[in-house]
Amino acid sequence: MNKYIQFYIGTLLLILFASCETIVEVGLPDNKIQAETVFEDINTARSVLAGAYTNLRDQSLLSGERNSVGYLLSLYTDELAISYDPQGTSVIFDIHNNTLLPINDRVQSIWTSSYSHIYVINSLILGLEHSEKLPVSEKSSLLGESYLLRSLYYYYLTNLFGDIPLVTTLDYQINTKIKKTKHIDVLKFVEEDLLKSLELLKYEYRNAERVFPNKAVVELMLAKTYLLMNRNEEAATVSKKVIDNPLYLFEPDLKKVFKKTSLGTLWQYNLNNNRGATGEALNYTWFTLPPSSAMMTESLLSSFSATDSRKIEWVKTDKLNGQSWSHPHKYKNADRNSVNPDENSILFRIEEAYFIYAEALANLDRVSDAIPFINKTRQRAGLQLLPTDLTKEEFVGEMLEEAKREFFTEHGHRFFDLKRNNKLNILEKTKPNWEAKHALFPYPEKEILLNPNLLPNNEGY
Template sequence: MKTSPFYKLFLCFIGFSMIQNCEKMIEVEEPSNQISSQKVFEDVQTADAALAALYGMLWDNSPVAGDQTGKLMGAYTDDLDYFVASSSTGLPDIYQNTQEETNPQINTYWAKSYQCILTANTILEGIRDTQTLPQKDKNRIKGEALLVRSLVCFYLQQIFGDIPFPSSTDYKINQSIGKTSGNQVLTLLENDVIEAISLLSDDYRNTERIFLNRKAGQLLLAKIYMTQHQWIKAEPVLKDIVTSPLYIYENDLSKVFNKNGKHIIWQLKPKNSGNATKEASAYYFNNTAPTSYALSTSLINVFITSDLRKQNWMAKVQVGQNVWYRADKYKNRTSNTTEYSIVFRIEEAYLLLAETYAQQDKTALALPYLNASRLRAGLSAIQLPISKNDVLNEILLESRKEFFTEMGHRFLDMKRYGILNTLQTVKPNWKTYHALWPIPQKELLLNPNLNPQNEGY
């Protein structure tokens, strides 16, 4: 994803598009150096530049940016502690579960997500209207843009509940759009992802796996099914992923976050060569007390000493008699040539498949997929006999140990299991309504059709 003239030109187009479609209508002359929407999608190279801009937005500030959902929801639940008592960023309130509708961090999360959605819609409309691109390229570009939009909407639905679901760039529609129920959003996402899967191939268009393919779409589809508790639908989709010859389970923990791993389904490449992943910077502190995030005692206590993940993916920091642990999955903070930010990896498909089997009382089938990550971590395998509830609890625990600080897994898992209220034991301010964030006040003022506000705020 080197920065090309086409990419820069498309950013000009995107900026102009957002001025037209995100805010009220204003009269603006088109910049002389701008490429028009129609021309962007007449040529494969410029259309791909549009996709590059969209992936760049995912890296910069989106639910799957390395310093966003993983960090925010890790602190919001019980995987991270935050050591700033007060701040204008709104982060202390998220950690303390005292967020309000004016929280600037929540406002940014919402706004940046919808910028991604608008950009995806711009691409989808451009692909729909073009008459010059080969059908194969139209299918690929449409499929990837649909998946990006669906992924961002999935996170918004999980965090905010009922949300607006814009499917166009028409500002007249978008400035007054109402909310779609959370259940209906999931149904719309299911349909969109199924269409995207039909348009994409399993083959990666780049060996670094930095662009979405059919298998990434299948994993997202399985996550949607599981959110709906449709275990029977999720099972064959996940089986198709874990049996694919594209993927090889990485049995060396020290290589899990290496960009060349064959266990990676999809990852985001830093925008500039040599840049560290955002995760490598977000959680780092050394030889000093943490000034932002550290792994919580609650998380540390679920690991036994012999768990190799504690040795490989955490770093102990001791200052005097005080000890903290930081997330240390991504190691390279300067001159990075070996790490990209992993969004989807095969281990997630394994644990989700184990969950689908367990939910259908197929305990014996679940255990191999649960035990894969345990054995890699140097732990003993879970054996039969074991009850359905016990194996589900083991899967939840294994997911926590495997995916801490990654893409909000802890929040999504607890929500799917229906156990968010158990956070009250370690989070004194937690209330039932905290299963959702408030819709930003700014958005409600701009568009009263987004009322009512989420319960409790």
């Protein structure tokens, strides 16, 4: 046990000193933390988990910030474009132009932050598993959430990079030399973590605003994983559980979908106490014109019909000297210095379960059964409903276009949807430099130098 304790103490101190907000939110125990009591005191364990959540919200690939997949993959595909870069750097242009290289610091940031956070979560999981004094119910809840967090990182990393190191130990020497694990085996590991989490978590939320995940969030992640693994029967079964859960309702008012009280929110981040706006609002709102940040592409804008209410509610267009620029406006409150009474960053919402279920049904050749679940978002947007006699190919095309309008700039949906359905070649129409190799990000050059077992690199890089 002693060698584990040394890792736990180091990790715990790292989190607590790096995340002062976590200390304020959770509170440290009054007694001095001794080696033999690490992960034996419930407040200490909660503090470590809270630090992992702070990492996810503020510094991860799912943060909603400029280093997140929501922003970067929207540029990488056909949702966002950049007019100019006031800092004069090329890393964002390389992502937008699909001229991505292993030296790109945004790719490095995704890799480094993810594995750093996984290390913390591994420490938490091993600490909880070895703990003998925590109340069983509390320990189960903390473990269940920890397994879910780890599955999130590995799900997105293997979607981006393909075969990746699967790190579960705290031994630095092993971790720096670890070999790659095949993409399908990473997904199997993700499934294992999610099944463990499913057994441990309940549907009841431990916070009224749903800022901590529950069992339904695990089910949604499991359905996403099964869909990616082409296990469509299981994807359909699990996603339908989420749809039928009475905790959630399909929010009928577009104005309320991205409000913290939305009926369809499964999991949302609470705001960083140091600012009064979500990462998405700060990321996509312009404070000067012409804009120095990303704008919506003509390809995305033209996909909305004149009668699509989402273009009215979720898109904002600014004009100067006869020129127009449009940007995502799902989150309205962009003043970092004011109190934000009604918005949090939404990570998962019920609409995704509808699309997963519909896609799984279509893959099972049940297109007519799938169509009503895509029509749900179309009806809310004021669009004509899809006919019931579509072929499978026609349905997939309509589904991807509807997902583009519904989930634009949300956590890389567009890239992952196209990739999963073998439709990334669609991007060749609007992205001149698009090649088949861009289905994967290159491994960061620094990581290859540190760990030669990452070679050979992803094909084409």
